[in-house]
Amino acid sequence: MTEERKKEALLLAQEELFSYGLTTSMDAGSGVEDIQQMKDLYESGDLKIRLYVMVDSGPDAEAYYEKGPEVGLYDNRLTMNCIKFYTDGSLGARSAWMLEEYSDRAGHFGNSRHTYDEFYELIKAARDNGFQVATHAIGDAANKQVVDIYEKVLSENPLEDHRYRIEHFQVATLEDIQRIADLGIIPAMQSVHATSDKNMAEDRVGSERIKGAYAWRKVLNTGNIIVNGSDANVELVNPYHGLYAAVTRAGRDGEPVGGWYPEECMTREEALRSFTIWAAYGQFEDKIKGSLEEGKLADFVVIDRDYMTCPSSDIKDILPLTTVVGGEVVYTKDNSNVTVVFQGDKMVFDSAPVLENGTTYVLAKNLFVSLGVEFTYDEVNNKYYVNNGSSKIEIDAKDGVYVPLRAAAESLGYKINWYQSSMSVSIGK
Structure with missing residues (x-):
């Protein structure tokens, strides 16, 4: 991988970490060359996340033994104070x-x-x-x-x-x-x-x-x-x-x-x-x-539900709304479309969910495949038939391709929780 590709990967990783509300990351083993790339990106102002880097044992550790720990570089954003062993x-x-x-x-x-x-x-x-x-x-x-x-x-x-x-x-x-x-x-x-x-x-x-x-x-x-x-x-x-x-x-x-x-x-x-x-x-x-x-660093995340009181099954579905590092907003969730979360992962739809009169409609095929159920579509009656173990469930369709999310999920035995601040739905048992 070229040096430019490595730097691009670092910045993409930073973007991903910020989207989860992470403000500090522990790098569990990097060498002198990788650390220098991090320094270059901090000096250019592109890297903003805080990194606590463990230096790889071997030659990289020996190089750091010669110069000693580096602590709190770039306004407390980069530290090399630990050696990683296996x-x-x-x-x-x-x-x-x-x-x-x-x-x-x-x-x-x-x-x-x-x-x-x-x-x-x-x-x-x-x-x-x-x-x-x-x-x-x-x-x-x-x-x-x-x-x-x-x-x-x-x-x-x-x-x-x-x-x-x-x-x-x-x-x-x-x-x-x-x-x-x-x-x-x-x-x-x-x-x-x-x-x-x-x-x-x-x-x-x-x-x-x-x-x-x-x-x-x-x-x-x-x-x-x-x-x-x-x-x-x-x-x-x-x-x-x-x-x-x-x-x-x-x-x-x-x-x-x-x-x-x-x-x-x-x-x-x-x-x-x-x-x-x-x-x-x-x-x-x-x-x-x-x-x-x-007096501490202004690093924090705003999330879409009360972690201390939400159903324990929904903790895995928490979505960050805003991530702040050093007082700077580095991530804001896009709420232009409804987000559907199942087993801690965002469901992927070929077309965005539709919110209409308080009801969320999603593409039937994407929903049913994600839930792992067999289904057929009755074009004459505009209905989906879903096999749920020994029974067959009938679900009305919208425009032939969409189904109401709550009705479909609940008919299959799932619970639905709506979180307004993130425009998101958690599907759980």
């Missing part, structure tokens, strides 16, 4: 490093990236050069190695406020959940991972180890915090998916009803803090952002 792979690929063999693959323990001594030297170098550290660790063996070495490095050369991080902390022993709290280590746990992995995680680790997997309530009950995020592009960048997953522990399809291990849910306030003030704390930036307080 200790294992992923649970889905069975490359997460486990203390005991995988429950669904005998004799297999996953993959370790470093020996104990190798990883110790890496973390010690970052510590000696004044950098925060953040380490990708999924399996319980990987997490134990990270905690052991963080503890060793900090005991040798104590830091009063180190804010060392473990990225993901997906499967851990109950002992290590307590140890990270005692040591002041921050777990950065992306809540969407639990709902994405719920159909395979217990197969991988079994019924005992799952008790320490995606264990948000156990972590919070130790007095620790959780730094949340999307882990894009592994997951979608939409933060409301993460808030929804944290509160419900259900997939965007609402399954399982009641949530997957619901005793590990966060409260709505905890989930919100994990995306705001706790996330800022994990970047050493909680004194300047992460909450709406006098």
Whole structure:
């Protein structure tokens, strides 16, 4: 990819992030050349989002060890104060490093990236050069190695406020959940991972180890915090998916009803803090952002519903109306057409929905395909017939191609919620 294409991609990413109400993004690993491109775009005034960039380990980290951390560049918009490391792979690929063999693959323990001594030297170098550290660790063996070495490095050369991080902390022993709290280590746990992995995680680790997997309530009950995020592009960048997953522990399809291990849910306030003030704390930036307080940066989003009181099923469908960074409006939602949201995603229609006398009409074929139902059109009677399991539902059509959204969705067992401020409809169970 050319330098110009890379810069274009950065600006398109910024536009996407602003559309979700995101004012700061954590870049979980970039090199010197990529960081210079960011600097060029800040200097030109094109890049406005705030970035907390983790520097890749290896040669890029060595380059930063020579010059030291860069903090709060371009009016607190760009910081390189953290080095990113990896200790294992992923649970889905069975490359997460486990203390005991995988429950669904005998004799297999996953993959370790470093020996104990190798990883110790890496973390010690970052510590000696004044950098925060953040380490990708999924399996319980990987997490134990990270905690052991963080503890060793900090005991040798104590830091009063180190804010060392473990990225993901997906499967851990109950002992290590307590140890990270005692040591002041921050777990950065992306809540969407639990709902994405719920159909395979217990197969991988079994019924005992799952008790320490995606264990948000156990972590919070130790007095620790959780730094949340999307882990894009592994997951979608939409933060409301993460808030929804944290509160419900259900997939965007609402399954399982009641949530997957619901005793590990966060409260709505905890989930919100994990995306705001706790996330800022994990970047050493909680004194300047992460909450709406006098003297802090004017970074905020206006959303279309009350997150604290709306139906939990609708959290994933939240739409930003306005995004503000540093007092500047950087995004405003276009309300010229009705937006229809299903399972946290905007439905795509070949023609825009029509709002007529308080009724929203949408293209029938797009609606029914999105909902996954079979349908036929009776041109003589201007009706659609929809197969809903064992029954066939009859829906009057408008102009042969449109159907009334509420009537159609409710006849199929869905609930409809209208949000006037965003001119949007949430379809849910």
